[in-house]
Amino acid sequence: MEKNEKQIQKEIASHVGRLLREAFGKGPQSIFVNISRPFIVIYLRNFLSPTEKILLQQDQVNSVQHTRDLVMKSLMPEIKAYLLLLAGMNIREFYYDWGFHNHSGMLVGIEAEDDSLGFRPQERYTGKEELHDEIDRISHQIQKKPDETYSYMINDRTLLVVRRGILISIGKELIRLGFEESLKLAERNLEKSYLINSSRFQEIIQSQILDVFVDWDFHEDKSVIVFILNPNPK
Structure with missing residues (x-):
């Protein structure tokens, strides 16, 4: 069965x-x-x-x-x-x-699918454009504005954001020299503090944010952000 x-x-x-x-x-x-x-x-x-x-x-x-x-x-x-x-x-x-x-x-x-991220239609949800703008603003403060930003509401408690093209030349050189772990540590400390401390996200998506996670695949020059939401806070 x-x-x-x-x-x-x-x-x-x-x-x-x-x-x-x-x-x-x-x-x-x-x-x-x-x-x-x-x-x-x-x-x-x-x-x-x-x-x-x-x-x-x-x-x-x-x-x-x-x-x-x-x-x-x-x-x-x-x-x-x-x-x-x-x-x-x-x-x-x-x-x-x-x-x-x-x-x-x-x-x-x-x-593993198509090389582009267009393999799944991005559905509409409240505040999507504003959320992308805030993600791009924070990315620009740390490295640069992503070449592409995509987001997917996996369910009412999980919002997934994928960024492509965020590395600047100094980051690429650090990776080439073998400092990938140090770069990721620095990125994680900086970017997570910006993401967690931004009051804009809860306003934009009109939902309480319980957790924020972020990770990078430097060789693909991509990053994933996950917001864990409480859609009905009491």
């Missing part, structure tokens, strides 16, 4: 949870999987090991970030293989980020 989407999402959540638990000694308390092809967004809540908690209390954020980067690089092939086997998703790009302040995390996979 063919599995339905809910069963597939449940099995992905269970498998990812087991992988993370084996790798870190403690897995997320809850995992939410949303498939909206060609995207898969996996949201992790209450994910922090006892060791990481101690390191964060000692302001060792970079150490925790570095360790997680190493672990995720080792887990990515297995996660991709599982998504292909279970959901038939051939993941070409994989992004991840952490919200250490509230023990959350985000994994995003994008299927």
